[in-house]
Amino acid sequence: MNVQYLSNEKGEGVVQISIEDWKNIQAKLKRGAFLTSFAEALVELKLMKKGILPEPEIDELFDDSDDPISGDFWDELPDHVKESIDLGLQQSLAGQTKPHEEVMKKFVKYL
Structure with missing residues (x-):
């Protein structure tokens, strides 16, 4: 990865990378977020199996009426x-x- 560090006269800096590298980073971040979400879901399932969390009704799983980004x-x-x-x-x-x-x-x- 080719990384360039730029700074102004105040010492404030930025990092510049290629678009391809940026897309690769975004893909890795999305995969990481997915895996984190999946791990959290497994923890919830374990808690449901132990009776600590209530199991949702099937219609609750597909109800997105309270989702601000419906669709x-x-x-x-x-x-x-x-x-x-x-x-x-x-x-x-x-x-x-x-x-x-x-x-x-x-x-x-x-x-």
Whole structure:
């Protein structure tokens, strides 16, 4: 990464990088935010399983009426998440699925 440090006569500085490097940094930040959000969701699931947090009703999960930015969240998803979802849909349509019980055996350690 080519980084340039610029400063004015007051010593106030800025960092200048290429657009490509900036896009790479943004992608890494989005992935990090997604992973943090995912980790927080797993903690909530564990607390629900222990009975510390109440489990939401299914209709509450999809109720975005109190969301100030109502609308489709698809555009906000990182590209790698969209690609994973598309791949999963293609696999499902092709019959390449696994039973719920088999998947849960693998992921029960995270709950």
